[in-house]
Amino acid sequence: MKREKEIYKVTLWGSTVNAVLVVMKLLAGLLGNSAAMLADAVHSVSDFATDMVVLAFVRISHKPKDKTHDYGHGKYETLATALIGLALFAVAVGVLVGGAKKIAFWASGGVLVQPGKLALWAALISIALKEWIFQYTKRKAEQLDSQAMKANAWHHRSDALSSVGAAVGIGGAIFCGERWAVLDPIASVVVGAIIIKVAVDLLKNGVGELMEQSLPEEVENEILDIVASIPDVVEPHDLCTRRIGKRFAIEMHILMDGDRPLREVHATASEIERLLKARYGADTHVAVHVEPIGEE
Ligand SMILES: [Zn+2]
Ligand SMILES: [Zn+2]
Known part of the structure; x- marks a missing residue:
């Protein structure tokens, strides 16, 4: 519990920074007349929205299964992620078009206002x-040994790089003279492209999961290895896997000696369940269908 609280605290700090950045960048972009800063603001808005999904939807998606949701509520988080990806994509296209228009205006001899x-x-x-x-x-x-937090940390680093791009464009537009004011919209296009990449990744993951995409091949092979390591189990087949939010759902057929008592067969099926839950988490969904050898 303490670890979860600590992770929650760090995530909260990250989202606080993002919230501060959203307000600061929007004001600076509007008052400072900078397309690059506005694009960077949009990036921060998307980061903040993703944080909100992590903080709010993770709670909802951990709601246990109920009468009308036999598989739990894990896909709430998936749906939210996909929607954010979609919204982000639309906004990023807006940023790109806005930047491109300014560049075109400049190319046709127009004079752009320098950012402040x-x-x-x-x-x-x-x-x-x-x-x-x-x-x-x-x-x-590193202290808490959390992969998700590590990924989050590197996202913060990539956000810093996005702002470096904005800073270079804005700085160039300010210090290189009026003719170079175009560097600001050029930087906004670069930042817009970064946001499109983030949006496409979110959409790909979200839609893939909603479409019942299988788990990666390495994971499927590992599952089969785990099951095959149990002595009485022969030829695990028809493996079906997918994600339900943070959980894995695993279904498969196995062959066993048809003359074994039901009690023993049940113990073996339970052992499969136990091993898979030990590996992929206690809330992993496991279903095993047993067939007598030679009667498929
Ligand atoms: Zn970001
Ligand atoms: Zn079968």
Whole structure:
């Protein structure tokens, strides 16, 4: 319980930083007249939305199964992730089109307004904050040995890099003279492309899970190895796997000697369940169908 609380605390800190960045970047982007800073703000909005899914939906998706949801509520989280991916994709396209329009205007001889120093300060503060939260999250992830937190830490680092891109564009647009004001929308296009990548990853994972995509081949092979290691089990086959939120669902057929008493067959099937739950978590969904050898 203490570990879970600690993870929750670190996640909360990350989302607090993101919330602060959303407000700061939106203000700096609007007041500082910077497309790059607004694009970076959109990125922070998406980060904050993802945090909210982690903090809120994880609770909902851990709600135990009930009468009308025999497989639990794990897919609430999946659906939310896919929706965020979709919304993010739409916003990112908006950022790209906005940046491209400004660049086209500049290319046809138009004069762009240079961004203000405020936008540059916001980018620099964002880099510093994100680097700090990266270091903090990474240290905690190592202490608590959490893969999810480690991934989250590296996301913070990539956010810092996104702000570096914005800072370079804004700085160039300010210090290289009016003609180079185009560097700001160019940076917004770069940041927009980063957001599209994030959106596509979220969508791919979310939709894949909603479409009952199987677990990766390495995991399926590991499952078969675990089952085959039990003495009386012959030829596990028709393996069906998928994800339900954080849980795995595993179904399979096995062959056993048809003359064995039901009590022993049941003990073996229970052993499969026990081993798979020990490996993939106590809430893993396991269903085993037993057939007598030679009667398939
Ligand atoms: Zn991000
Ligand atoms: Zn079969």
